[in-house]
Amino acid sequence: AQSVTQLDSQVPVFEEAPVELRCNYSSSVSVYLFWYVQYPNQGLQLLLKYLSGSTLVESINGFEAEFNKSQTSFHLRKPSVHISDTAEYFCAVSLSRDDKIIFGKGTRLHILP
Amino acid sequence: ETGVTQSPTHLIKTRGQQVTLRCSSQSGHNTVSWYQQALGQGPQFIFQYYREEENGRGNFPPRFSGLQFPNYSSELNVNALELDDSALYLCASSPRDRGVNTEAFFGQGTRLTVV
Numbered sequence: 001a002q003s004v005t006q007l008d009s010q011v012p013v014f015e016e017a018p019v020e021l022r023c024n025y026s027s028s029v030s031v032y033l034f035w036y037v038q039y040p041n042q043g044l045q046l047l048l049k050y051l052s053g054s055t056l057v058e059s060i061n062g063f064e065a066e067f068n069k070s071q072t073s074f075h076l077r078k079p080s081v082h083i084s085d086t087a088e089y090f091c092a093v094s095l096s097r098d099d100k101i102i103f104g105k106g107t108r109l110h111i112l113p
Numbered sequence: 114e115t116g117v118t119q120s121p122t123h124l125i126k127t128r129g130q131q132v133t134l135r136c137s138s139q140s141g142h143n144t145v146s147w148y149q150q151a152l153g154q155g156p157q158f159i160f161q162y163y164r165e166e167e168n169g170r171g172n173f174p175p176r177f178s179g180l181q182f183p184n185y186s187s188e189l190n191v192n193a194l195e196l197d198d199s200a201l202y203l204c205a206s207s208p209r210d211r212g213v214n215t216e217a218f219f220g221q222g223t224r225l226t227v228v
Contacts, residue, residue, distance in 0.1 A: 102158070
C-alpha cells in the first residue's frame with residue numbers, strides 16, 4: 001500500500017530565509033506526486049504536481065519540488081520565504097490520475113519575523 | 114466559472130444524530146471526491162462519485178454514505194454520529210476526462226463538531 005511520510009510536523013524559519021519541507025513516499029509502482037497548501041481556516045490548494053517528465057517542478061509563487069525516484073522523495077523548497085507563506089503543507093501521492101489521493105500528516109510552516 | 118462550494122461551513126451535532134453535508138462542484142467537473150481531515154492530520158479519502166454512482170471508497174464504515182445528482186453536486190451523509198467524526202470534511206471536484214486528481218479543486222470544507 002502507498003503511504004506518505006512528512007518528516008517534520010513543524011518548521012520554523014525566518015522571513016527571507018530558504019526552507020525545505022521533506023516528504024518521502026512508499027510505493028512499489030510509479031506514482032503521481034503532489035504538494036498541497038492549506039492556509040488557516042481554508043481548504044486545500046494544489047501547489048504543484050509531478051506526473052512525468054522533468055523531475056523538477058515549479059509553482060507560480062516560487063516553490064519547487066524535485067522527484068527523486070531512488071530516494072523515494074519529493075521535497076519542497078523555496079529559496080526565500082515570506083510571511084504570506086505561513087500555512088500547512090501536505091505532500092500527497094496517487095497511483096493514477098483517477099485514483100484516490102493519499103496525504104501525509106502535514107508540515108506547518110511557521111515564518112518568524 | 115464558479116469554484117467548489119460547500120455548505121454549511123460549520124455545524125454542531127449531538128452524538129447519535131445524522132448529518133448531511135453538501136458540495137457544489139466547479140462548472141464542467143463531473144467527479145466529486147470527499148475527504149475527512151481530523152485535527153492535526155492529513156485528509157483521508159472517504160469516497161468518490163462519478164455518474165451518480167460511488168466509484169471508489171476508503172476505509173470508512175457504511176454509516177458514511179453519499180449521493181451525486183445529475184448536476185454533479187454531491188451530498189455526504191453520516192448516520193449515528195460519533196465523537197470521532199468531528200473533523201473538517203472536504204469536497205473536491207474534477208473533470209474525469211482530464212484526470213480526477215491531477216485537476217482536483219477543493220472546497221473550503223465543512224467543520225463538523227460532534228458533542
